[in-house]
Amino acid sequence: MPKFEYFIKDSLGRDVKGIEEAENTASLVTELHKKGFTIVQIHPARERSPLFSVGQNGGKRRRKKIKLEDMVIFSRQMATMLNAGVPLVQSLDILAQQMENPTFQEVASKLKAGVEGGKSFSESLEEQKKYFSPLFVNMIRAGETSGKLDEILDRLSAYMEKTNALIKKLKSAMVYPAVVTAVAISISYAMFAFVIPKFAEIFSSIQARLPYPTELAIAASNFIRSNSLFMIISIVAGVFLFRMIIKTPPGRLWFDRTLLSLPVFGPLFLKAAVSKFCRTLATLVKSGVPILGALEIVSKTAGNRQLELIIDEVRLSIKEGGGMAEPLSKSKYFPPMVTRMIAVGEETGEMEQMLGKIADFYEVQVDMAVQGITALIEPLIIVFLGIVIGGIVIAMFLPILSLTQAIR
Numbered sequence: 001m002p003k004f005e006y007f008i009k010d011s012l013g014r015d016v017k018g019i020e021e022a023e024n025t026a027s028l029v030t031e032l033h034k035k036g037f038t039i040v041q042i043h044p045a046r047e048r049s050p051l052f053s054v055g056q057n058g059g060k061r062r063r064k065k066i067k068l069e070d071m072v073i074f075s076r077q078m079a080t081m082l083n084a085g086v087p088l089v090q091s092l093d094i095l096a097q098q099m100e101n102p103t104f105q106e107v108a109s110k111l112k113a114g115v116e117g118g119k120s121f122s123e124s125l126e127e128q129k130k131y132f133s134p135l136f137v138n139m140i141r142a143g144e145t146s147g148k149l150d151e152i153l154d155r156l157s158a159y160m161e162k163t164n165a166l167i168k169k170l171k172s173a174m175v176y177p178a179v180v181t182a183v184a185i186s187i188s189y190a191m192f193a194f195v196i197p198k199f200a201e202i203f204s205s206i207q208a209r210l211p212y213p214t215e216l217a218i219a220a221s222n223f224i225r226s227n228s229l230f231m232i233i234s235i236v237a238g239v240f241l242f243r244m245i246i247k248t249p250p251g252r253l254w255f256d257r258t259l260l261s262l263p264v265f266g267p268l269f270l271k272a273a274v275s276k277f278c279r280t281l282a283t284l285v286k287s288g289v290p291i292l293g294a295l296e297i298v299s300k301t302a303g304n305r306q307l308e309l310i311i312d313e314v315r316l317s318i319k320e321g322g323g324m325a326e327p328l329s330k331s332k333y334f335p336p337m338v339t340r341m342i343a344v345g346e347e348t349g350e351m352e353q354m355l356g357k358i359a360d361f362y363e364v365q366v367d368m369a370v371q372g373i374t375a376l377i378e379p380l381i382i383v384f385l386g387i388v389i390g391g392i393v394i395a396m397f398l399p400i401l402s403l404t405q406a407i408r
Helices: 025-034 068-083 088-098 102-116 121-127 134-146 149-203 212-226 228-246 249-261 265-286 291-300 305-319 325-330 336-348 351-407
Strands: 003-009 015-021 038-044
Touching (some): 025 038, 068 088, 068 102, 102 121, 134 149, 134 265, 134 291, 149 265, 149 351, 249 265, 265 291, 291 305, 336 351
Antiparallel strands (some): 003 015
């Protein structure tokens, strides 16, 4: 039988905590009431693991982050249980016991307690806004209003799966070049800091003028070795200053505009942003969220300040009786194909279908762009390493070749 942790008060008003086995929460409540206790709180007991505890008594659990994959599982399982006729409270109770993430177990228990206390599911979610986005809450509210909560949850899980796949593609596009570049810089630093000084010691005994490339390589090596600490401090200070700048509204706007204007990665970020915009808006509109509310949510979840400003202009245009296509076409960030398809969707009344098609198209474009960047970065890094390491090797062996010719 499952174990439950309880917090109760006895007949004298003293606090009592403990763990008890019971078939379910209701049976444990009945048993404790029979003994004359006042129930304060009951929730499923969680196993104490050394990984999440401090000291011999268990200590406090380390709170784990709720990942997008956890949200997908939660939405999918909730949709399945509600569609099968399982009551909402019971579904949350089951998920509170089955979720592998301990933080999500706690959140699900709080959601269950909120619903049992007379709140709607969306109100309980809103109280946990640290974990559930406005998009999630508003779609659940629309599902409650329409009576199609299971369909909305299923739609939410499908949306989050596609969003998660898009995020992973972007990460792969960024991580691979970053790792390869870091390796290339590390190898170059090792050559200048450790290899060249060994040759410099040998050449110091030679009473002859060294070739210019050799002198240049040795000078660069001496500079790097003498200023390594200063360079590290400068990099750390630069990163800290950069993080402070982008936390300000003007700094964030400048950074987001710069991201979209980068030579190779800019088009990739823009395609991903357009795909996310269309997918999110299509999902919200299809779920019954009013267009102005949907655009407000899309603006908050855009992830790019420049695009947020454009979406706010779209909202203003709709408020004044206009459409979406015109303000989007005025911006230089949304491609003409996107604005034309949105215009057609507004004219034909098939906005959801058009937005879905645009999102599908740009997801394929993102996939192709990631493959192209991966294929481009590798030969560029190889060429860079070849030039640097090859140049160092040539510079170090030129004096040896000169001496060999002089002996002959």
